[in-house]
Amino acid sequence: MLQMRRGKGDCSQKAAAPDDERATPAMQADERQPLDHPEQVLRFVARFDRGDYWLAHEELEDLWLEDRTDLYKGLIQVAAAFVHVDRNNWNGAIKMFASAIGLLGDYPARQQGFDLERIRECAAATLDHVEGLRRTGSRRFDESLRFQMRPFFAGRMGEDIVEDVELPYRARRHEQDLET
Numbered sequence: 001m002l003q004m005r006r007g008k009g010d011c012s013q014k015a016a017a018p019d020d021e022r023a024t025p026a027m028q029a030d031e032r033q034p035l036d037h038p039e040q041v042l043r044f045v046a047r048f049d050r051g052d053y054w055l056a057h058e059e060l061e062d063l064w065l066e067d068r069t070d071l072y073k074g075l076i077q078v079a080a081a082f083v084h085v086d087r088n089n090w091n092g093a094i095k096m097f098a099s100a101i102g103l104l105g106d107y108p109a110r111q112q113g114f115d116l117e118r119i120r121e122c123a124a125a126t127l128d129h130v131e132g133l134r135r136t137g138s139r140r141f142d143e144s145l146r147f148q149m150r151p152f153f154a155g156r157m158g159e160d161i162v163e164d165v166e167l168p169y170r171a172r173r174h175e176q177d178l179e180t
Helices: 039-049 053-067 070-086 090-104 116-136 169-179
Strands: none
Touching: 039 053, 039 070, 053 070, 070 090, 070 116, 090 116
């Protein structure tokens, strides 16, 4: 298993253009050879970055059920971890972040357009913080650790990739749970 250097890194960066000096190596893909991604992956990234973690998780669920790759499962678990963060459920967040880091740890630094090295680093930094919240009993999550996927993704995405749609029952029920 990959050993992570844990600690707060620059995980709060916003999306950078591929030629921007802030762009990660995953973003610096050759523009003449774009990576093809299933639409669900593009919607996952867009929903994750909007903070719709439950819906982001749902976007990848069918792809994961088709091929059962640890890549999709790990990304799903990163989104699920933030669902737990939003609920101040530190135990659930810790379990999901730790599992995601483990699942993504067997992949090279870059896989299918994702800069997994940076995603793992940001998940590990967030995990450290949440473990501290659990230890102290605090409910004050450091929002600078709420990272986005787009800076760590080389796929081409249109601005309108995610439309507002009627939520499926399971997602509506989840949203109701958050309100209570």
